[in-house]
Amino acid sequence: MGIQKPLKAIPSFLKNKPDLIFLDLVMPITNGYELCTQLRKTPSLKDVPVVILTGKDGLVDRMRAKIVGANDFLSKPVKVSEFIKVLNKHLKKSTHKESR
Numbered sequence: 001m002g003i004q005k006p007l008k009a010i011p012s013f014l015k016n017k018p019d020l021i022f023l024d025l026v027m028p029i030t031n032g033y034e035l036c037t038q039l040r041k042t043p044s045l046k047d048v049p050v051v052i053l054t055g056k057d058g059l060v061d062r063m064r065a066k067i068v069g070a071n072d073f074l075s076k077p078v079k080v081s082e083f084i085k086v087l088n089k090h091l092k093k094s095t096h097k098e099s100r
Helices: 006-015 032-041 059-067 080-098
Strands: 021-024 050-054 072-075
Touching: 006 032, 021 032, 032 050, 032 059, 059 072, 072 080
Parallel strands: 021 050, 050 072
Antiparallel strands: none
């Protein structure tokens, strides 16, 4: 599902708990770092994998993504092979947790 208004993200995620979240850094009103921080503070969403998508690809951006709790980082434009690799990596972990 796609969410266009970041302030509605957490309520939408609580209602339809996703298996994986791709989160852009540049959004109106807030940014991806702030939203990721809020996701990590929300008990039922804190373990959902978050992948940051951004046109910024500096070391500082990657480190900040880790600090706020992102599981992975993809630079735009995203290469299909990298996208599939990250998707498989995190969905396999999610599926494995559910089967326990």
